[in-house]
Amino acid sequence: MADNTEGRVPTVIADDVHIVYRVNAGGGGKGSATAALSKIIRRKGDAPGVRRVHAVRGVSFTAYRGEAIGLIGSNGSGKSTLLRAIAGLLPCESGKVYTDGQPSLLGVNAALMNDLTGERNVMLGGLAMGMSREQIRERYQDIVDFSGINEKGDFISLPMRTYSSGMAARLRFSIAAAKDHDVLMIDEALATGDRKFQIRSEERIRELRKKAGTVFLVSHSNSSIRDTCDRVLWLEKGELLMDGPTEEVVSAYEKETGGH
Numbered sequence: 346m347a348d349n350t351e352g353r354v355p356t357v358i359a360d361d362v363h364i365v366y367r368v369n370a371g372g373g374g375k376g377s378a379t380a381a382l383s384k385i386i387r388r389k390g391d392a393p394g395v396r397r398v399h400a401v402r403g404v405s406f407t408a409y410r411g412e413a414i415g416l417i418g419s420n421g422s423g424k425s426t427l428l429r430a431i432a433g434l435l436p437c438e439s440g441k442v443y444t445d446g447q448p449s450l451l452g453v454n455a456a457l458m459n460d461l462t463g464e465r466n467v468m469l470g471g472l473a474m475g476m477s478r479e480q481i482r483e484r485y486q487d488i489v490d491f492s493g494i495n496e497k498g499d500f501i502s503l504p505m506r507t508y509s510s511g512m513a514a515r516l517r518f519s520i521a522a523a524k525d526h527d528v529l530m531i532d533e534a535l536a537t538g539d540r541k542f543q544i545r546s547e548e549r550i551r552e553l554r555k556k557a558g559t560v561f562l563v564s565h566s567n568s569s570i571r572d573t574c575d576r577v578l579w580l581e582k583g584e585l586l587m588d589g590p591t592e593e594v595v596s597a598y599e600k601e602t603g604g605h
């Protein structure tokens with residue numbers, strides 16, 4: 346890495362990041378087998394009944410401006426957790442994340458309000474990303490057009506709970522993609538859209554990259570990763586197994602997972 350990093354601007358630096366969830370597991374009644382077990386498992390210093398999940402273990406990397414970085418790995422390997430930590434939504438148990446600017450996390454679970462109309466959610470989502478009302482009004486039509494929500498009728502004035510999961514995911518992506526981000530993180534948002542929308546959003550990711558941001562994309566679709574990313578981090582059991590050019594890492598991953 347050291348050879349071609351000169352003159353490049355780092356946007357995210359993860360330095361030996363560890364993330365631990367603490368879960369109140371109940372533990373059952375006094376004297377029960379589960380209580381005895383949780384007593385054995387639990388570490389000193391944690392309250393009784395609290396289980397620790399060590400989700401990210403010693404991850405280090407530097408992301409540069411203009412890079413699109415894919416995050417791959419099996420279910421539960423720590424991808425979403427790592428993104429949440431980069432976004433500042435989760436504290437590190439040890440190690441540190443340094444970021445340039447405010448990273449925005451766009452997930453399938455981004456907090457839009459189901460009882461509000463799509464229109465109101467565009468407004469709220471824009472405000473939450475730090476856009477002014479004026480900026481949102483200017484871009485409103487673009488956001489709606491990009492989402493394609495209104496292609497089959499006037500859905501944007503209906504509550505979001507009337508949308509299919511793919512429609513909701515498209516609107517979330519469109520809201521987040523309306524702003525130029527320093528660091529944009531996308532957690533599987535593309536997977537639920539149909540093929541046409543996937544192609545459109547991949548184009549938008551490439552555009553965002555050109556505007557000198559850094560994009561992180563979590564996906565189980567190796568073809569989406571191949572089409573959008575030039576570098577890939579492979580996580581497994583919370584550890585960074587591989588970090589390198591897309592083709593190298595994805596083919597190693599496919600070999601491991603049986604290739605598909």
Ligand SMILES: Nc1ncnc2c1ncn2[C@@H]1O[C@H](COP(=O)(O)OP(=O)(O)OP(=O)(O)O)[C@@H](O)[C@H]1O
Nearest residue numbers: 366368398400418419420421422423424425426427
């Ligand atoms: N809120 C939480 N509380 C406790 N443990 C959690 C929480 N969220 C995730 N975990 C645990 O942390 C580990 C990593 O989960 P994470 O969601 O980061 O995986 P992932 O790589 O995003 O998986 P997927 O591909 O299924 O989305 C898993 O063992 C999971 O059970």
Ligand SMILES: [Mg+2]
Nearest residue numbers: 424425426532
């Ligand atoms: Mg996840």
